[in-house]
Amino acid sequence: NIVLTQSPATLSVTPGESVSLSCRASQSISTSIHWYQQKSNESPRLLIKYASQSISGIPSRFSGSGSGTDFTLSINRVESEDFSIYYCQQSYSSLYTFGAGTKLELK
Amino acid sequence: EVQLVESGGGLVQPGRSLKLSCAASGFTFSNYGMAWVRQAPTKGLEWVATISYDGSSTYYRDSVKGRFTISRDNAKSTLYLQMDSLRSEDTATYYCARHHGYTYFDYWGQGVMVTVSS
Numbered sequence: 001n002i003v004l005t006q007s008p009a010t011l012s013v014t015p016g017e018s019v020s021l022s023c024r025a026s027q028s029i030s031t032s033i034h035w036y037q038q039k040s041n042e043s044p045r046l047l048i049k050y051a052s053q054s055i056s057g058i059p060s061r062f063s064g065s066g067s068g069t070d071f072t073l074s075i076n077r078v079e080s081e082d083f084s085i086y087y088c089q090q091s092y093s094s095l096y097t098f099g100a101g102t103k104l105e106l107k
Numbered sequence: 108e109v110q111l112v113e114s115g116g117g118l119v120q121p122g123r124s125l126k127l128s129c130a131a132s133g134f135t136f137s138n139y140g141m142a143w144v145r146q147a148p149t150k151g152l153e154w155v156a157t158i159s160y161d162g163s164s165t166y167y168r169d170s171v172k173g174r175f176t177i178s179r180d181n182a183k184s185t186l187y188l189q190m191d192s193l194r195s196e197d198t199a200t201y202y203c204a205r206h207h208g209y210t211y212f213d214y215w216g217q218g219v220m221v222t223v224s225s
Contacts, residue, residue, distance in 0.1 A: 034211040036152075043202060043215040044144075044152065050210075087152055091210035094166055096142075096154040 002026055002090050004033075006099035012107040013078055021073040021102045023088035028068045032092035035064055035073045038101075039084040047086075048073065078104070109133040109214045111203045116219035119193055129186040129203030129216055136184035137161070142206040143177060143188050145199035146218075153199075156188065157206050171197075193223045 003026040013019055023033060031051035036044040046055050048064035051071055061076040075082055083106055088099040115127040127143070143155040156177040157166045165177050176189040186203055200220050204212035 032210065036212075038152075043217055044212070045215070046211060046213050049213075055213075089152070089154075089211065094157075094209070095168065096157070098152040098154070100151050 001095050002029060002093050002097055004088050004090055004097055004099035006086075006088060006102050008102060009100070010103045010105060012105050014107045015078055015080055017078050018074070018076050019078060019104065021075075021086050021104075023066075023071040023073070023099050025069045025071070025090060025092075029090050029092035031067050032090055033064075033066070033071045034089045034091065035062075036087045036089065037082075037084050038087065044087065075104075080106075109205070111205070111214060111216035113201065113203050113216045113219035116201065116221045118222045118224065120225050121194060121223055123193055124189070124191045125193065125221060126190070127188040127201055127203075127219060127221070129188075131184045131186065131203075131205075134205070134214075136179075137181040140206040140209050141177075141179060141186045142204045142212060143186075144202045144204050144212065144215075145197075146202070147196075147199040150199075155201070157209060158186070159209075190221070193221075195223050197221065198223045 005024045007022045035048040038044045052064045063074045085101045087101045110132045112130045142157040158177045174192045178187045200218040202218045203216040205214040207213045
């Protein structure tokens with residue numbers, strides 16, 4: 001199975017800061033990585049597909065980058081509504097896996 | 108508007124069975140692969156199973172293979188998950204999701220809770 005390691009586990013920030021969340025794959029997966037946001041007691045929401053492709057309706061402050069084994073989700077100028085958990089997911093293998101998540105919390 | 112509405116969850120004893128349903132609307136159900144993804148209390152997301160658009164192919168994570176069966180009724184736009192021989196570690200919120208091109212999950216239901224306990 002492809003293991004996705006997300007770091008840090010928790011990131012404490014103040015609104016207005018810009019942040020980068022990391023997702024590292026246990027083997028090269030090209031750009032077959034997708035990012036989700038899950039707010040407390042809500043269903044996950046797709047943010048970014050294929051490492052860097054934007055999703056309709058998602059604010060432009062969210063962006064993704066990377067290929068191979070190292071991927072980054074960036075949030076430009078965090079807003080209060082962004083405090084939630086972020087997951088990466090790979091589709092390179094049909095044994096689909098998610099990372100353990102990064103919790104973005106208010107400092 | 109795409110909507111996915113799960114039902115059928117509840118409390119069940121270990122070793123017993125439960126069947127989840129997911130009613131889909133707002134898109135052509137028969138054109139898309141569908142999946143179940145679960146989340147144990149306070150834990151992360153875990154893919155469970157995927158079914159192809161026509162039901163001819165199914166995929167499962169190892170821990171549920173032989174116990175869970177994913178199926179669909181395209182005439183009713185409904186996805187199912189038959190769960191047999193349930194274990195305490197199957198306790199989770201189960202989400203129905205549209206599995207776009209068998210890659211990313213672009214729409215999710217609200218989730219249904221399954222608790223396996225004596």
